[in-house]
Amino acid sequence: MSERYQDSQLFRIRHSTAHVMAEAMLERFPDARIAIGPPIEDGFYYDFGLPRAITEEDLAWVENRMKDIIRGSFDFTYREVSPDEARAAFKGQPFKIELIDDLVNGREDENGNRIAEPATTLSFYTQDTFTDLCRGPHVANTREINPDAISITYKMPAGAYWRGSEKNAQLTRIYGTAFESKDELDQYLHNLEEAKKRDHRVLGEKLNLFTFNSLVGKGLPLWKPNGAILRDTLERWLRGLQIERGYQPVVTPHIGNINLYKMSGHYPYYSSSQYSPIQVDDEEFMIKPMNCPHHIMIYKSEMHSYRDLPVRLSEFGTVYRYEKSGELSGLTRVRGFTQDDAHLFVTPDQLANEFMEVVRLFQYVVELLGLTDFRARVGTRDPDSEKYVGDDSLWENATSAIIAACNALGLPHTVEPGEAAFYGPKLDFVIRDVLKREWQLGTVQVDYNLPTRFELEYVAEDGTRQQPIMIHRALFGSVERFVGILIEHFNGQFPAWLSPVQVTMIPIADRHIPYAEEVAAKLKARGIRSEVDASKNRMGGKIASARERAVPYMLIMGDKDVAAGAVSVRLRTDEDLGAMPVDQFVEMVAGVVESKSLELK
RNA sequence: GCCAUCGUAGCUCAACGGUAGAGCAUACGCUUCGUAAGCGUGAGGUUAAGAGUUCAAAUCUCUUCGAUGGCUCCA
Numbered sequence: 001m002s003e004r005y006q007d008s009q010l011f012r013i014r015h016s017t018a019h020v021m022a023e024a025m026l027e028r029f030p031d032a033r034i035a036i037g038p039p040i041e042d043g044f045y046y047d048f049g050l051p052r053a054i055t056e057e058d059l060a061w062v063e064n065r066m067k068d069i070i071r072g073s074f075d076f077t078y079r080e081v082s083p084d085e086a087r088a089a090f091k092g093q094p095f096k097i098e099l100i101d102d103l104v105n106g107r108e109d110e111n112g113n114r115i116a117e118p119a120t121t122l123s124f125y126t127q128d129t130f131t132d133l134c135r136g137p138h139v140a141n142t143r144e145i146n147p148d149a150i151s152i153t154y155k156m157p158a159g160a161y162w163r164g165s166e167k168n169a170q171l172t173r174i175y176g177t178a179f180e181s182k183d184e185l186d187q188y189l190h191n192l193e194e195a196k197k198r199d200h201r202v203l204g205e206k207l208n209l210f211t212f213n214s215l216v217g218k219g220l221p222l223w224k225p226n227g228a229i230l231r232d233t234l235e236r237w238l239r240g241l242q243i244e245r246g247y248q249p250v251v252t253p254h255i256g257n258i259n260l261y262k263m264s265g266h267y268p269y270y271s272s273s274q275y276s277p278i279q280v281d282d283e284e285f286m287i288k289p290m291n292c293p294h295h296i297m298i299y300k301s302e303m304h305s306y307r308d309l310p311v312r313l314s315e316f317g318t319v320y321r322y323e324k325s326g327e328l329s330g331l332t333r334v335r336g337f338t339q340d341d342a343h344l345f346v347t348p349d350q351l352a353n354e355f356m357e358v359v360r361l362f363q364y365v366v367e368l369l370g371l372t373d374f375r376a377r378v379g380t381r382d383p384d385s386e387k388y389v390g391d392d393s394l395w396e397n398a399t400s401a402i403i404a405a406c407n408a409l410g411l412p413h414t415v416e417p418g419e420a421a422f423y424g425p426k427l428d429f430v431i432r433d434v435l436k437r438e439w440q441l442g443t444v445q446v447d448y449n450l451p452t453r454f455e456l457e458y459v460a461e462d463g464t465r466q467q468p469i470m471i472h473r474a475l476f477g478s479v480e481r482f483v484g485i486l487i488e489h490f491n492g493q494f495p496a497w498l499s500p501v502q503v504t505m506i507p508i509a510d511r512h513i514p515y516a517e518e519v520a521a522k523l524k525a526r527g528i529r530s531e532v533d534a535s536k537n538r539m540g541g542k543i544a545s546a547r548e549r550a551v552p553y554m555l556i557m558g559d560k561d562v563a564a565g566a567v568s569v570r571l572r573t574d575e576d577l578g579a580m581p582v583d584q585f586v587e588m589v590a591g592v593v594e595s596k597s598l599e600l601k
Numbered sequence: 602g603c604c605a606u607c608g609u610a611g612c613u614c615a616a617c618g619g620u621a622g623a624g625c626a627u628a629c630g631c632u633u634c635g636u637a638a639g640c641g642u643g644a645g646g647u648u649a650a651g652a653g654u655u656c657a658a659a660u661c662u663c664u665u666c667g668a669u670g671g672c673u674c675c676a
Contacts (some may be wrong), residue, residue, distance in 0.1 A: 045671095053604090054605085156670050156671075157604090157607065157670090158604070158605065158672065160671070160672045160673090161604095161672055165673080166603065166674090173671070175670095205612070206612085212667090214649085214666070214668090216666050218668090219664095228652055266612055272674090273674090279667080321675085321676085324602050324603090324674070326602065326671085326673085327673080332676090333674095334676095339676070355632055428676095440676070441676080442657060443676075474676070477676040480676085481676060508633075508634060512633095536631095536639090537638070538632090538634055538639060539634065540637060541637085542639045544637045556635065556636060557635095558634090570636060574637085576636070594616095
């Protein structure tokens with residue numbers, strides 16, 4: 001159970017199946033240049049330089065051929081070879097030659113640190129007619145692979161750069177997967193289908209949450225009324241929580257003079273993700289890619305005493321960043337997005353506690369939404385690098401404060417040296433959704449740089465001017481991405497307090513519409529969002545429509561209900577609560593909504 | 602941005618060189634119904650845009666725009 005994937009039989013099966021794929025590919029494309037073919041989390045891939053684009057027929061042929069090879073019961077044989085022998089074996093395979101040269105020369109990272117010693121012998125694995133440069137491990141014989149539990153046609157081939165750099169040649173990456181049994185493969189493919197159905201882009205269309213329009217521009221979501229209710233509800237909730245915790249909302253413009261960004265140091269270093277400046281009269285303005293400089297100017301607009309600190313300025317600030325067109329994806333990767341941003345200006349003594357409070361708030365927010373599977377990545381300084389600003393003691397203080405906060409609050413975390421920002425250590429929040437996919441949400445970053453650049457200060461107890469430390473923080477990260485994740489997490493079945501329409505009235509006949517409107521008025525008076533379905537559908541049609549739109553409560557009302565002053569309650573989960581007095585229902589829903597419960601009753 | 606695939610009605614799809622169709626949604630009639638879709642009629646498309654090949658193009662070719670899966674990058 002606790003066996004590491006890398007040590008598992010499944011890992012060996014996938015790695016070996018990748019070699020089998022390369023063998024079949026070389027039969028189909030004798031001129032193919034082979035690169036690398038590792039196992040990955042849910043399968044494997046192999047990269048090829050091909051003389052022409054690969055087609056579906058090619059893939060089907062290769063998949064069938066792979067099964068034949070597997071049925072051939074070939075041994076995987078291991079052999080150690082000299083560098084010269086290896087080069088001779090891979091004559092005409094430039095990618096392999098490059099790998100061999102690297103192994104022979106050893107490897108260094110970008111800072112010149114040796115990360116692999118020069119090799120004097122290399123290892124080959126051979127099955128049937130195919131030999132690959134490979135460390136292994138592999139299965140002993142293709143008999144261990146189940147030919148009915150492999151697939152390469154379930155996923156489109158994709159482009160991938162040699163060694164992951166866009167400066168290098170682009171190869172064709174063919175993905176495949178393999179399992180021990182056909183049932184497991186079928187289950188995996190089934191899960192992929194299910195994931196497609198709960199894709200936030202599909203549900204966004206179905207639930208009328210948002211849309212895109214090419215005339216407006218790519219990566220620029222348009223929030224429809226239902227989606228706007230959803231995000232507005234989230235924003236109001238979080239704003240309220242923040243105000244309770246001493247945050248002060250501020251509002252800043254969407255553009256700023258370019259000199260502001262020159263002073264902050266963001267320009268021109270972030271130019272690859274910024275839009276070109278706008279010329280206005282004699283000045284240039286940036287469309288704001290981040291809110292920090294604006295918030296800093298608010299801090300600087302008045303003199304601060306140590307008694308005022310911490311100053312916590314918060315804003316749902318919309319920023320615009322250039323993302324390459326191929327990187328855009330639904331709501332999770334856009335060009336204009338709203339950060340639930342805040343900047344905390346604190347004394348060194350306050351740093352640890354403020355950090356802790358931010359983490360505590362994050363935990364509260366995600367747990368209330370039922371996102372219980374989360375962790376933190378703590379990015380610390382690379383001890384050997386000189387690129388960081390600020391004293392060593394400050395860094396140590398901040399880093400230990402971050403780790404102490406995680407420990408104190410029981411937040412699972414991994415420490416990742418070298419992942420800090422140049423201006424301070426940081427913590428990224430990562431959640432895992434119901435499909436076990438990880439998403440980065442917000443971030444908390446300690447900053448010693450901007451306070452220096454902008455000469456921020458406060459008056460200390462002894463009357464001296466001191467420099468505050470800044471904490472940048474966002475919990476959702478971006479409201480767009482967060483909503484996208486919530487759509488998929490809830491599969492569109494939002495808890496009642498977030499549902500755009502909370503209650504739908506289903507009058508059985510037209511004569512019951514006035515009664516439905518009375519009930520709707522009572523709900524509205526309690527702040528509950530409802531609608532009356534006065535369409536010409538029959539009751540069954542109205543129920544089907546409400547289920548489709550994931551409306552949590554359906555109130556069916558006919559003669560019996562009108563006479564009794566009652567409503568017949570049906571939940572979107574298909575549970576029938578039967579008839580209950582209107583007031584009782586209103587109180588029940590109001591209770592569920594106010595408590596932000598994940599349950600409907 | 603790069604590689605691959607794909608763009609047909611608001612949505613989901615069909616037609617695959619020879620007169621662009623269906624379901625849902627929408628509009629208008631009829632129906633007034635008790636827990637997962639009542640019946641009928643209509644409207645809606647220079648087949649993303651532009652160019653080319655052809656007697657004839659939604660269909661073949663090219664360009665542009667957009668989407669998707671990856672790579673790279675990131676909230």
